[in-house]
Amino acid sequence: MPTSYLSDPLDDLLQRTGLSPTRVDEALERLARDWQPTVLKPGHAYLQLIRERTGINVVGIQRRYRRLLVEIEQFEDKHCRWRYHERSRSDCVFACVDNIPHTIGDALPGRPLRALIVPTPAIGAVMIDSLSRDPEGWLTLAVTPEWRSF
Amino acid sequence: MANNPAPRLSALHLDDLAIVVLTTPSGSDPADPHPELDEDTRARLRARLKLIGRHDWPSSLREDAQLRRGYTLRQCFRLVTALMLLDAHIPPSIAIPIARSNEVLLLRIIAARLADPDAISSPHDMLAVVPLGQFWEWLDPVGWREAEPYRIRSLARSELASLWSQDVGLGIAGQRLVLDVGGSAQTLWRWIRARRLLPESTVGAFRDEVERMHAEPEYQQFEERSKRR
Numbered sequence: 001m002p003t004s005y006l007s008d009p010l011d012d013l014l015q016r017t018g019l020s021p022t023r024v025d026e027a028l029e030r031l032a033r034d035w036q037p038t039v040l041k042p043g044h045a046y047l048q049l050i051r052e053r054t055g056i057n058v059v060g061i062q063r064r065y066r067r068l069l070v071e072i073e074q075f076e077d078k079h080c081r082w083r084y085h086e087r088s089r090s091d092c093v094f095a096c097v098d099n100i101p102h103t104i105g106d107a108l109p110g111r112p113l114r115a116l117i118v119p120t121p122a123i124g125a126v127m128i129d130s131l132s133r134d135p136e137g138w139l140t141l142a143v144t145p146e147w148r149s150f
Numbered sequence: 151m152a153n154n155p156a157p158r159l160s161a162l163h164l165d166d167l168a169i170v171v172l173t174t175p176s177g178s179d180p181a182d183p184h185p186e187l188d189e190d191t192r193a194r195l196r197a198r199l200k201l202i203g204r205h206d207w208p209s210s211l212r213e214d215a216q217l218r219r220g221y222t223l224r225q226c227f228r229l230v231t232a233l234m235l236l237d238a239h240i241p242p243s244i245a246i247p248i249a250r251s252n253e254v255l256l257l258r259i260i261a262a263r264l265a266d267p268d269a270i271s272s273p274h275d276m277l278a279v280v281p282l283g284q285f286w287e288w289l290d291p292v293g294w295r296e297a298e299p300y301r302i303r304s305l306a307r308s309e310l311a312s313l314w315s316q317d318v319g320l321g322i323a324g325q326r327l328v329l330d331v332g333g334s335a336q337t338l339w340r341w342i343r344a345r346r347l348l349p350e351s352t353v354g355a356f357r358d359e360v361e362r363m364h365a366e367p368e369y370q371q372f373e374e375r376s377k378r379r
Contacts, residue, residue, distance in 0.1 A: 031189070075183070
């Protein structure tokens with residue numbers, strides 16, 4: 001069987017929930033067998049379990065090229081506080097509301113995310129590659145997590 | 151075009167869009183930005199969306215080569231109008247011509263409401279009124295076409311009492327379907343904004359686009375039937 005991958009933050013979430021990546025992969029495999037898109041959407045039992053045990057609002061786990069990709073959008077009173085999207089191996093984004101001065105912001109690339117904010121310890125360990133500011137007051141960071149095989 | 155593409159809503163969120171539009175009361179905040187439905191319901195909804203797509207609505211690859219990248223805000227609102235008509239049990243082969251021939255009018259109603267997406271409903275809101283029950287196409291095709299059966303009228307909320315009055319051109323026979331498309335568009339935009347699926351500037355660009363269409367007539371009869379069935 002070829003190797004599958006998942007990122008450190010997702011692995012951490014699954015471990016704290018008591019799920020194993022293999023079980024998530026099997027759930028996706030069942031979807032694929034029914035000709036349905038290989039993505040766990042909100043309402044799936046596993047995502048509800050993760051939210052109950054860790055308080056993190058995972059809105060999707062999808063599989064692309066044998067790689068589990070997680071999408072997290074953390075809400076507080078109906079407003080999105082921060083979000084973490086993995087779109088592919090090399091395209092992962094962390095976004096949060098921006099109130100960081102430029103002097104601090106410009107020094108961020110090349111340092112781990114925990115220099116800025118610690119959403120969960122595992123997400124805090126991802127490395128920041130570059131940053132951009134939206135005109136709407138959001139800070140978007142391109143980040144690289146560690147990938148591990150299972 | 152390639153340098154400055156309009157932001158598009160990924161097709162990934164299309165069934166969520168349909169759920170939000172169909173289950174949220176017009177003009178209110180979506181209760182849950184991530185609607186929870188089982189795979190079977192989503193599959194049936196996707197089949198419905200595909201049915202709409204067969205009628206080249208909200209667009210087709212021939213009209214819009216970029217459609218694979220997702221839907222622009224205008225196309226999302228086109229889809230909203232079709233979904234609201236389907237929700238009133240109008241079959242797609244009638245709902246899509248209605249939505250298509252009255253597109254400019256519906257987009258104007260929507261753009262007026264989106265001036266302030268957080269506004270609560272007021273008596274001056276325009277509503278779309280669809281006169282139904284006059285589809286006598288098989289009996290008298292010529293007279294039927296001259297009567298403009300697919301034409302939608304707009305009416306302010308405070309004038310709903312004159313729904314059957316001759317003065318506003320609603321003296322014709324048949325039942326009326328009143329749609330709060332503006333309110334649904336507000337709901338949709340609040341959902342998009344809460345999840346940050348499109349940049350905030352999109353709504354301004356959409357209103358400018360509707361502004362630029364000021365010369366176009368509100369009703370353009372859509373003649374041909376869609377070819378892909």
